[in-house]
Amino acid sequence: MIRLLDFCFSLLGLVFAFPFFIIIFIIGLFDTGSPVFRQERVGRNKKPFTLIKFRTMKIDTASVASHLASSASITPFGSFLRKTKLDELPQLWNVLKGEMSLVGPRPGLFNQDELTAARDIHGVYSVRPGITGEGQVNDIDMSTPELLAEIDAKMIRELNLKNYFKFILQTVTGKGSGDRIKGA
Numbered sequence: 001m002i003r004l005l006d007f008c009f010s011l012l013g014l015v016f017a018f019p020f021f022i023i024i025f026i027i028g029l030f031d032t033g034s035p036v037f038r039q040e041r042v043g044r045n046k047k048p049f050t051l052i053k054f055r056t057m058k059i060d061t062a063s064v065a066s067h068l069a070s071s072a073s074i075t076p077f078g079s080f081l082r083k084t085k086l087d088e089l090p091q092l093w094n095v096l097k098g099e100m101s102l103v104g105p106r107p108g109l110f111n112q113d114e115l116t117a118a119r120d121i122h123g124v125y126s127v128r129p130g131i132t133g134e135g136q137v138n139d140i141d142m143s144t145p146e147l148l149a150e151i152d153a154k155m156i157r158e159l160n161l162k163n164y165f166k167f168i169l170q171t172v173t174g175k176g177s178g179d180r181i182k183g184a
Contacts, residue, residue, distance in 0.1 A: 001161065036055060037053045037056075038050050040109075042108050042110055049099040049100075056082050088131055106129060106131075106136060123153060132168065134151050
């Protein structure tokens with residue numbers, strides 16, 4: 001049932017958000033010259049997939065978890081995108097393709113060894129990663145890998161339609177601040 005909801009909501013989201021995609025893309029061209037950010041992430045069953053977002057950091061920023069990146073790397077427009085969570089919109093494509101869910105554990109990087117190990121122990125890789133989830137709305141990010149893995153596992157155990165919609169609503173209404181940035 002959740003996969004069907006993911007498919008329908010992501011398709012509708014992509015259709016209705018298309019004008020915003022164009023506007024953000026054009027502004028992003030002036031901001032960084034390359035408005036779309038792609039990065040290999042850890043997916044379901046630890047299978048790699050390419051996550052798509054709007055770029056919020058300078059092009060030469062190292063490919064590390066957000067909490068390890070410098071706040072000086074974030075562009076002014078990128079800061080706006082992060083605060084409004086509009087940088088996440090392109091991930092609807094990842095959801096439509098079945099690589100992600102709207103609700104699930106945020107996908108980590110392959111170089112986040114502590115997080116990968118903790119999530120392995122807690123069985124987190126048995127589900128699709130998500131755009132939002134319990135950790136995201138409660139300001140628990142990848143800077144605390146063991147705690148995040150525990151929260152992810154709890155969310156997976158307790159995920160039902162009510163919680164699915166609760167996490168989406170909390171995200172849309174601005175609960176949670178997203179991933180921390182070093183120096184921010």
